[in-house]
Amino acid sequence: MKPMRATIRSVLTAIALCLALATPLHTSAAQETVPDGPTTAPTSAAETHDLAGLVSRLPKASYNEKSELAGAIAETGNPRVELILSSFSAGRLQATKEGRVVIALKDDGPYEDALTGDKLGMMEGIRLKKVRVNNRLRGELHGLVARLALSSPDASIRRHAARETFDAADPDSLPSIEKALSRETESDIAETLRQARAAIILKNGVVDEEGQLAAIETLRDRGDLEALNALLGLDKSDNLVLRESAASAVRSIKRTLEYWDVAQNVYYGLSLGSVLLLAAIGLAITFGVMGVINMAHGEMIMLGAYTTYVVQQVLLAVAPSLMSVSLIISIPAAFIVAGGAGILIERTIIRFLYGRPLETLLATWGLSLILQQAVRTIFGPTNKPVVAPDWMSGAFQLGQLTITSSRIWIIVFSMIVLAVLMAFLKYTHFGTQTRAVTQNRKMAASMGVRTNLVDALTFGLGSGVAGIAGVALSQIDNVSPNLGQSYIIDSFMVVVFGGVGNLWGTLVGAMTLGVANKLLEPFAGAVVGKIVVLIFIILFIQRRPRGLFALKGRFVDA
Amino acid sequence: MKLWKSALAGFAMLSATTAAHADSDTIKVGILHSLSGTMAISETTLKDDMLMLIKQQNEKGGLLGKKLEPVVVDPASNWPLFAEKMRQLLSQEKVAAVFGCWTSVSRKSVLPVVEELDGLLFYPVQYEGEESSRNVFYTGAAPNQQAIPAVDYLMEQEGVERWVLEGTDYVYPRTTNKILEAYLKSKGVKDEDIMINYTPFGFSDWQTEVSKIKTFGSAGKKTAVVSTINGDANVPFYKELANQGIKAEDIPVVAFSVGEEELAGIDTKPLVGHLAAWNYFQSVDTPANETFIKEWHDYTGNEKRVTNDPMEATYIGFNMWVKAVEKASTTDPDKVIAALPGTEVPNLTGGTAKMLPNHHITKPVLIGEVQDDGQFDVVWETDDLVAGDAWSDYLPGSKDLISDWTGGETGGTPCGNYDTKTEKCLGLKAMH
Amino acid sequence: MIFHRLKHISWDLALGVYVTLLVLAIAVPFFNLVVPEGSAFHLSTYMVTLLGKYMCYALLALALDLVWGYCGILSLGHGAFFALGGYAMGMYLMRMIGPRGVYGDPVLPDFMVFLNWKELPWYWLGFDIFPFAMLMVVLVPGILAFAFGYLAFRSRVTGVYFSIITQALTFALLLAFFRNDMGFGGNNGLTDFKDILGFDIQSDATRSGLFIVTIAALAAGFAICRAIVGSKLGKVLLAVRDAESRTRFLGYRTDRYKLFVWVVSACLAGVAGALYVPQVGIINPSEFAPANSIEAVVWVAVGGRGTLAGAILGGVLVNIFKTWFTGALPEFWLFALGALFVLVTLLLPRGIIGTALHYREKHLEKKASEDNAFDEIAPEQPHDEAQEELERAGA
Structure with a gap:
C-alpha cells in the first residue's frame, strides 16, 4: 500500500504543479512549495502551510484525496480555513473552469475568492462547478470544522462543536479536545467534551487500560444510544477486562433504555393521538353536534393545508421576512377558507338534507370528489412543498426521550384548539345556542333560537376547525389532493369510538386510539397494529353502540 | 323500458365511436398512463413525454412516410381498467405499439391481454424483474441495474456494514429486498446486521419506524437505509428523519423510488446528502440531456418542470421502437419484436442503450446525492453499462x-x- | 294498499328486466361469435367483456338495494363481500394454472415461488376443486356477513353507526389483503389466469359463456330478491326500514329479519365478485377500497332504491357513463361523478325508476280520484328512513 500511495501522491503533486502553473495568480507560491521528487507528502511542513496549493487541488481530487487535503487544510491554521471547510461541507465551494476556487456566500451568490476573500459579486455568465462532497467526507468536514470551533468564544458554538466532535470521534481531534477541556468553563460543554474524548479513546484505544475503563464509565453515565454505539465497538476487544466492563455498561444502558422506550412509544402515541384529535375535532362538531355525516370533512383539512401553501407562496413573494410566522398567519386564513367553504356547502346542499343522514353522506362524498379534483386541476396532481419554520424543525432530548419539535407543537396546538372550542361552546352566546339546538331542536326553536343560522354557523365552525387541522398536518404529511382521504376514516373512528356529541369523548377517543396503535406497532407491525385497532373499534361499538361517552337523554332514542 | 332502449342505444354509440377510426394514413401509438387517481401524480408526466416525442418524430417526417397518431386513454389508476383499456387499444384502436404502465400490478394486469392479442408494450419504469414476456420490452431498470450497484457503492465508498431494508409492502420492495438480502449475505453480512421492514401504502406516521432505524443504527457499525418506500409515503418519511435529527452523514438513505419529481414536493434542505440510485438524473451534464431538457421545457411551457429516470426510459423505448420499425419496414408487432433485440440508440447520459435478447436494455448506474435545490448530484457511477437481468441470480426460484x-x-x-x-x-x- | 299497487306496477317492470336480460344473453354471443369480424354488426370481444363487467356491477347493486332499499341498512362495505367472492374465484383460477406458471411449479402460484414460500398455506387447499371453490364464493362472504351482522344487529347498531363500521370492516380487509404475508399476492393480487373448468379463459367462446352465466346469475338474483320482497318477510323488512322500534314493539324479532337479508345480500355480492374476476382477469386488494363500496351505493341511488330494477339500471348506466367519460374527458370524470352524487340526492331522491314509478302512481291516483271522487285516498307516505330519523331526533 505504502509505495502505491506515495506514487499517487507524487502524481497528484505533479497535477497540482501543472494547475498552479496554469493559474497565474498563484504561480510563484506554488513553485516555491512544490519541491520535486517523489518523497513529498501533503503533511510535509513546506506544503501544509500552503493553503493555496491545497485548495486548488480540491476540485479534481477523488474523495479519498479530498479527505486528506481537507485534513491538511485544517492543519494550516489559516484564519480562512474554517470558512473554507464549512463552505466545502455545505457544497458552496465552487470552481471556475480555470480552476479558481470560490465560495458562494448564499445559494446563488454573491461569491468571494476562497483564498483571499476578494468579493467577486454575482459572477454572472461564468460557469461554476461545485466541488463535490459525499456523506463520508461531509462527516469528516463537520468534525474538522467542529475541532476549529472548539476554541470559539461563543458558548453555543462551542456546545454545538463539542457534540459534533463526539459524533465524528476523530482521533486527530484529541489534542484540540484536551486543550478545549483545560479552559472550558461551561460544565455541560466540558461533560460533552469528556464524553467525546471517551468515545475517541474507546474507538482507537489510544490510552492504557485504566484510561479506557474510565472512558467506559463516562459513557455509561451518558447512557444514550450514541454511548451504546461507542461501547458496542468494544465487544470484539482482546482485553477481557475491558470487554467485560463494556458489556456490563451496555447491559445497564440497554436496561434503562427499555423503560425509556415505553415512554417514547407513549409519546409517539400521544402525538399520533393529537393528529387524530385535530383531524376529528371538526367532525365531532358537525357529526356530533349536528348529526351531519360530512364525508367532505377530509377535504376541509386539505383546503387548510393548501391555504398554508398559498400563504407561504404569497409571503415568499411579498414579504419573505414574515416566513417564520407563516404558519401563524395561515391559521386564521385556513379557518376562514375552510369555514367559508363549509357555510357555502351547508347553505347550498346540506340544509336540504337535514334528517336524512345517509343521503347527506352520499352528497358530501360527491362533494369531496369534486373538491379533490378541483384542487388537482388548480394546483396540479403533485405534492406541494410546505416549508417548516425553524422553530418547528429539529428535536430535543428529554432524558432519553427524543421530542421532535413539530410533534410537540402539534400536541400543544391540538390542546389549545380543543380548549378554545370547549370554552367557546360553553361560555359564548352562540355556543349556548348551538348546544340548545343539539339537545332539543324543537324546544330551542320555540325559545326563539334561529336554528337555521345556528346550523350554518356550526357547520362553518366545524369546517373551519378542520381547516386549522390542515395547517398542522401540512407539517407532517403530503400536501396533495389525496390528503383528506387518508384521514376521513380515522376521523370517523375517533368520533364514533369517543361518543357522539361530546368533545371530551373525542379527546379520550383520539388519545386512546393513538397510544394503542403506537404500543402495538413495535411488535405487531404498523399494518397489523392498525387492523387490530379497527377490529377493536368494530367490537367496541357492539358493546356500546353510542361510543365511550354517550350522551344520555330522551333525544337519543336507540 | 324506454330507458333500457336508450341504454342500449348508448352502447351502440360507444362501440361505434371506438371502432370508427380506421385511418390508414397514420400509425397509431397507444399511451396507457393513469391521468386520474393516485398514480396520476407520476404517470401524467410520461403521457406528456410521449406526446412530445411523437410530435418531434412527426416534425422529422413521421415514420415509414406516415404520421404518428397518439391514442391516449386513462386507466384511472384502476388495475382491472388497465387490462380493459389495453384491450381497447389493441383490438379497437389497432395501435402499433403501446407505451405505458407504471406500477407492477398494472403491468401484471395488462400482461395476459398483450400476450393474447400479440401486441407490443414498452414499460418504462424500474421494476422487480422476475418476468419476461415476448411482447413486453422493459426499458426501466431491473434490480441488478439499480439496487445491487447502490449497495456496492455504500459498502465500498461509505463503509456501510449494517443495513435497514425499508419498503412499502408490495411486490417490488419485497422482491428487491429478497435479492438484496441474498446479495448482502453472499458478501458476508450477518443476519443480525440486516433489518427488513414493511409499511403499508401511504403510510404517514413514521415515528416508530424511524426510531427503530435509529436504534438499529446504534450498534457500533456504520448503518445505511435502503429505501423502496413508494410514492406518497416518502414525504412524511423524510420529514420524520429530519425531525429526529438523522443526518445523511450518520445514516444515509439510498432510495430507488425517489426522483426529481418526488423531491419537488419536499423541502429538501434537511435531506441533503441522502442518496438515490437511478440510471438517469436531470443534472447529468451531456449535450443530449441539455437538448432533451430544453425541448421538454419548451413543450410544456414551464421552465420548472423536472425530468426524471422513467422519462429517459420512455425516450429510449420510443427511439428503439422507431429504429426497429424502420429496420423491419413495417409496424407489424411480430416483425418489430424480431427486429428489436440488438437495436442500439443513444441514451441521455452519454452512452448507448442496447436492447438485449431478454428484452431488457443496457444502462449505466448512477448514484446521486440530494441537493438543496431538489436536484441530484452524481457522486458515483458504474464504469461500464450494466446489462439488465430478467431473472435474479440471487433468488432460489430463479437463479437457474x-x-x-x-x-x-x-x-x-x-x-x-x-x-x-x-x-x-x-x-x-x-x-x- | 301501497304494497299492493307497487307489486302491480313492478310486475311489468320485472318482465322488462327478464326480457332485456334474455335478449342480451342471446344477442351478445350471437353478434360476437356468429357475425364475422369484418361485419359492421360484429360485437368485439372488448365489448363482451365490458358488458360482462357491467352485469357483475348490476348484480352487486342489486344486492345492495336489497338491504338498503328494503331494509334501510346502508352498507358502505359491500365491496368487501364482492372482493371476497372474487378472491375465492381467483384462488380457483390460480390453482388451475398448474405448472404453466413462469417458474413451472406444479402447485405454488408464481408470487409464492419468488417470495420463497415452500408450501401452499392451508387456506389455499381445496380451491383446485371447482365445486368447493364455488361453495366458498358464497360461504366466505356469507359467514363474514353472518358474524358481523349477528353482532351488530343484536346490539342494535343502526343507521349511520352501522354504515361507518361496515366501512371500517372493508378498510381493515383492504389493509390485510395488501400484506404480502397474508398469502394472497399482496398488491399485485391474483392474475394471469389460464383456464376455467378446462376452457381457455382467453377464447371468445369462453367469454361469451361467462357472459351468459353472468346474465343467468343476475336474473336468478333478481328473482330471489323479488321473491324475498314480495313475501310476508319482505313486508316486515319494509316495516323495519320505516319504523324499526315500532316493528319490534309489535313482537317481531327485527334483528333476525335483518340478519337474513344481510347474509343473502352478501352472498349475492360474493357471486357478483366471482363472476367479475374471470372476465376482467385480475383481483387485487383495491377492490376492498371504501371508495368502491360508496360508488356502488350511488349506482343504486341513481337507479332508484327500493325498486330492484332500478339498482340494475343504475349499475349499468353509471358504468357506461364512466367508461365513456374516462375515455373522452378523463380530467373531468371526478367532477361528473361528484356532481352525480350531489344532484341525485338533492333533486332525484327516488332515483330514475323510483321517480318514474312515483309519477305513474300519482297519475293512477289522480285517475282513480277522478273516477271516484269520494274514495278515500291514502296520504302520500315518504317511505325513507327520513321520517324515522326525524322522529328519533325529536326534530
Whole structure:
C-alpha cells in the first residue's frame, strides 16, 4: 500500500504543479512549495502551510484525496480555513473552469475568492462547478470544522462543536479536545467534551487500560444510544477486562433504555393521538353536534393545508421576512377558507338534507370528489412543498426521550384548539345556542333560537376547525389532493369510538386510539397494529353502540 | 323500458365511436398512463413525454412516410381498467405499439391481454424483474441495474456494514429486498446486521419506524437505509428523519423510488446528502440531456418542470421502437419484436442503450446525492453499462432461469424462462 | 294498499328486466361469435367483456338495494363481500394454472415461488376443486356477513353507526389483503389466469359463456330478491326500514329479519365478485377500497332504491357513463361523478325508476280520484328512513 500511495501522491503533486502553473495568480507560491521528487507528502511542513496549493487541488481530487487535503487544510491554521471547510461541507465551494476556487456566500451568490476573500459579486455568465462532497467526507468536514470551533468564544458554538466532535470521534481531534477541556468553563460543554474524548479513546484505544475503563464509565453515565454505539465497538476487544466492563455498561444502558422506550412509544402515541384529535375535532362538531355525516370533512383539512401553501407562496413573494410566522398567519386564513367553504356547502346542499343522514353522506362524498379534483386541476396532481419554520424543525432530548419539535407543537396546538372550542361552546352566546339546538331542536326553536343560522354557523365552525387541522398536518404529511382521504376514516373512528356529541369523548377517543396503535406497532407491525385497532373499534361499538361517552337523554332514542 | 332502449342505444354509440377510426394514413401509438387517481401524480408526466416525442418524430417526417397518431386513454389508476383499456387499444384502436404502465400490478394486469392479442408494450419504469414476456420490452431498470450497484457503492465508498431494508409492502420492495438480502449475505453480512421492514401504502406516521432505524443504527457499525418506500409515503418519511435529527452523514438513505419529481414536493434542505440510485438524473451534464431538457421545457411551457429516470426510459423505448420499425419496414408487432433485440440508440447520459435478447436494455448506474435545490448530484457511477437481468441470480426460484427471445442461448427456441439446469423452457410455452 | 299497487306496477317492470336480460344473453354471443369480424354488426370481444363487467356491477347493486332499499341498512362495505367472492374465484383460477406458471411449479402460484414460500398455506387447499371453490364464493362472504351482522344487529347498531363500521370492516380487509404475508399476492393480487373448468379463459367462446352465466346469475338474483320482497318477510323488512322500534314493539324479532337479508345480500355480492374476476382477469386488494363500496351505493341511488330494477339500471348506466367519460374527458370524470352524487340526492331522491314509478302512481291516483271522487285516498307516505330519523331526533 505504502509505495502505491506515495506514487499517487507524487502524481497528484505533479497535477497540482501543472494547475498552479496554469493559474497565474498563484504561480510563484506554488513553485516555491512544490519541491520535486517523489518523497513529498501533503503533511510535509513546506506544503501544509500552503493553503493555496491545497485548495486548488480540491476540485479534481477523488474523495479519498479530498479527505486528506481537507485534513491538511485544517492543519494550516489559516484564519480562512474554517470558512473554507464549512463552505466545502455545505457544497458552496465552487470552481471556475480555470480552476479558481470560490465560495458562494448564499445559494446563488454573491461569491468571494476562497483564498483571499476578494468579493467577486454575482459572477454572472461564468460557469461554476461545485466541488463535490459525499456523506463520508461531509462527516469528516463537520468534525474538522467542529475541532476549529472548539476554541470559539461563543458558548453555543462551542456546545454545538463539542457534540459534533463526539459524533465524528476523530482521533486527530484529541489534542484540540484536551486543550478545549483545560479552559472550558461551561460544565455541560466540558461533560460533552469528556464524553467525546471517551468515545475517541474507546474507538482507537489510544490510552492504557485504566484510561479506557474510565472512558467506559463516562459513557455509561451518558447512557444514550450514541454511548451504546461507542461501547458496542468494544465487544470484539482482546482485553477481557475491558470487554467485560463494556458489556456490563451496555447491559445497564440497554436496561434503562427499555423503560425509556415505553415512554417514547407513549409519546409517539400521544402525538399520533393529537393528529387524530385535530383531524376529528371538526367532525365531532358537525357529526356530533349536528348529526351531519360530512364525508367532505377530509377535504376541509386539505383546503387548510393548501391555504398554508398559498400563504407561504404569497409571503415568499411579498414579504419573505414574515416566513417564520407563516404558519401563524395561515391559521386564521385556513379557518376562514375552510369555514367559508363549509357555510357555502351547508347553505347550498346540506340544509336540504337535514334528517336524512345517509343521503347527506352520499352528497358530501360527491362533494369531496369534486373538491379533490378541483384542487388537482388548480394546483396540479403533485405534492406541494410546505416549508417548516425553524422553530418547528429539529428535536430535543428529554432524558432519553427524543421530542421532535413539530410533534410537540402539534400536541400543544391540538390542546389549545380543543380548549378554545370547549370554552367557546360553553361560555359564548352562540355556543349556548348551538348546544340548545343539539339537545332539543324543537324546544330551542320555540325559545326563539334561529336554528337555521345556528346550523350554518356550526357547520362553518366545524369546517373551519378542520381547516386549522390542515395547517398542522401540512407539517407532517403530503400536501396533495389525496390528503383528506387518508384521514376521513380515522376521523370517523375517533368520533364514533369517543361518543357522539361530546368533545371530551373525542379527546379520550383520539388519545386512546393513538397510544394503542403506537404500543402495538413495535411488535405487531404498523399494518397489523392498525387492523387490530379497527377490529377493536368494530367490537367496541357492539358493546356500546353510542361510543365511550354517550350522551344520555330522551333525544337519543336507540 | 324506454330507458333500457336508450341504454342500449348508448352502447351502440360507444362501440361505434371506438371502432370508427380506421385511418390508414397514420400509425397509431397507444399511451396507457393513469391521468386520474393516485398514480396520476407520476404517470401524467410520461403521457406528456410521449406526446412530445411523437410530435418531434412527426416534425422529422413521421415514420415509414406516415404520421404518428397518439391514442391516449386513462386507466384511472384502476388495475382491472388497465387490462380493459389495453384491450381497447389493441383490438379497437389497432395501435402499433403501446407505451405505458407504471406500477407492477398494472403491468401484471395488462400482461395476459398483450400476450393474447400479440401486441407490443414498452414499460418504462424500474421494476422487480422476475418476468419476461415476448411482447413486453422493459426499458426501466431491473434490480441488478439499480439496487445491487447502490449497495456496492455504500459498502465500498461509505463503509456501510449494517443495513435497514425499508419498503412499502408490495411486490417490488419485497422482491428487491429478497435479492438484496441474498446479495448482502453472499458478501458476508450477518443476519443480525440486516433489518427488513414493511409499511403499508401511504403510510404517514413514521415515528416508530424511524426510531427503530435509529436504534438499529446504534450498534457500533456504520448503518445505511435502503429505501423502496413508494410514492406518497416518502414525504412524511423524510420529514420524520429530519425531525429526529438523522443526518445523511450518520445514516444515509439510498432510495430507488425517489426522483426529481418526488423531491419537488419536499423541502429538501434537511435531506441533503441522502442518496438515490437511478440510471438517469436531470443534472447529468451531456449535450443530449441539455437538448432533451430544453425541448421538454419548451413543450410544456414551464421552465420548472423536472425530468426524471422513467422519462429517459420512455425516450429510449420510443427511439428503439422507431429504429426497429424502420429496420423491419413495417409496424407489424411480430416483425418489430424480431427486429428489436440488438437495436442500439443513444441514451441521455452519454452512452448507448442496447436492447438485449431478454428484452431488457443496457444502462449505466448512477448514484446521486440530494441537493438543496431538489436536484441530484452524481457522486458515483458504474464504469461500464450494466446489462439488465430478467431473472435474479440471487433468488432460489430463479437463479437457474435465463431469458432469450432470439433463441441463441436457449437451445434454438425463443424462451422467456429457460431453466439452464433441466434445459427446458418452463411454464405455458412448455405446454405447446 | 301501497304494497299492493307497487307489486302491480313492478310486475311489468320485472318482465322488462327478464326480457332485456334474455335478449342480451342471446344477442351478445350471437353478434360476437356468429357475425364475422369484418361485419359492421360484429360485437368485439372488448365489448363482451365490458358488458360482462357491467352485469357483475348490476348484480352487486342489486344486492345492495336489497338491504338498503328494503331494509334501510346502508352498507358502505359491500365491496368487501364482492372482493371476497372474487378472491375465492381467483384462488380457483390460480390453482388451475398448474405448472404453466413462469417458474413451472406444479402447485405454488408464481408470487409464492419468488417470495420463497415452500408450501401452499392451508387456506389455499381445496380451491383446485371447482365445486368447493364455488361453495366458498358464497360461504366466505356469507359467514363474514353472518358474524358481523349477528353482532351488530343484536346490539342494535343502526343507521349511520352501522354504515361507518361496515366501512371500517372493508378498510381493515383492504389493509390485510395488501400484506404480502397474508398469502394472497399482496398488491399485485391474483392474475394471469389460464383456464376455467378446462376452457381457455382467453377464447371468445369462453367469454361469451361467462357472459351468459353472468346474465343467468343476475336474473336468478333478481328473482330471489323479488321473491324475498314480495313475501310476508319482505313486508316486515319494509316495516323495519320505516319504523324499526315500532316493528319490534309489535313482537317481531327485527334483528333476525335483518340478519337474513344481510347474509343473502352478501352472498349475492360474493357471486357478483366471482363472476367479475374471470372476465376482467385480475383481483387485487383495491377492490376492498371504501371508495368502491360508496360508488356502488350511488349506482343504486341513481337507479332508484327500493325498486330492484332500478339498482340494475343504475349499475349499468353509471358504468357506461364512466367508461365513456374516462375515455373522452378523463380530467373531468371526478367532477361528473361528484356532481352525480350531489344532484341525485338533492333533486332525484327516488332515483330514475323510483321517480318514474312515483309519477305513474300519482297519475293512477289522480285517475282513480277522478273516477271516484269520494274514495278515500291514502296520504302520500315518504317511505325513507327520513321520517324515522326525524322522529328519533325529536326534530
